[in-house]
Amino acid sequence: MNWRERISVDPLVCHGKACIKGTRIMVSVILDNLAEGIKETEILKSYPSLRPEDIKAAIAYAAELSNERLVSVPA
Numbered sequence: 001m002n003w004r005e006r007i008s009v010d011p012l013v014c015h016g017k018a019c020i021k022g023t024r025i026m027v028s029v030i031l032d033n034l035a036e037g038i039k040e041t042e043i044l045k046s047y048p049s050l051r052p053e054d055i056k057a058a059i060a061y062a063a064e065l066s067n068e069r070l071v072s073v074p075a
Helices: 027-035 040-046 052-065
Strands: none
Touching: 027 040, 027 052, 040 052
């Protein structure tokens, strides 16, 4: 999964937080929902513009950040 194809950071969108490209859905919102045990199908229902690949990209992004090194995110 190349999360860079689905996630961007734009200082003019959501205060520069990582979001799913073309949306204002922050990666942290997706991860918070997953951490609360909300199923992928429910997340997709709550955010109709999301695709299953977006959720996978959010997880891949978090996994890369957990390696504790600097990660560049496309704008």
